[in-house]
Amino acid sequence: MVIDGTRSLGANAVMFTSLADARTSLHAPSLDGMRAFLDSRFFADLLERALDALLTYPAFAVFGVPGIVLALVGRTPRRERFVRQDQI
Numbered sequence: 001m002v003i004d005g006t007r008s009l010g011a012n013a014v015m016f017t018s019l020a021d022a023r024t025s026l027h028a029p030s031l032d033g034m035r036a037f038l039d040s041r042f043f044a045d046l047l048e049r050a051l052d053a054l055l056t057y058p059a060f061a062v063f064g065v066p067g068i069v070l071a072l073v074g075r076t077p078r079r080e081r082f083v084r085q086d087q088i
Helices: 002-011 019-039 044-056 060-072
Strands: none
Touching: 019 044, 019 060
16 A cells, blocks of 8 residues: 555556556566466366456455454454543
């Protein structure tokens, strides 16, 4: 999200980095390896379409949304929401 914010400030427009661009900049051969692995599976066409759809999403959404959901699921609920006057 820092990269997207910096690029957006520089361009004076909202800019998002797709997951494909982020993955390619980190390690491009791993994406080719994943595609080769998916081509050898039974549902290769379906998996390829799902991967292509996932790679078009913004990178912050792919990692941020599941992170927020896991943080909310894993937190401990508060027992008391209000404090009495004598507890202050």
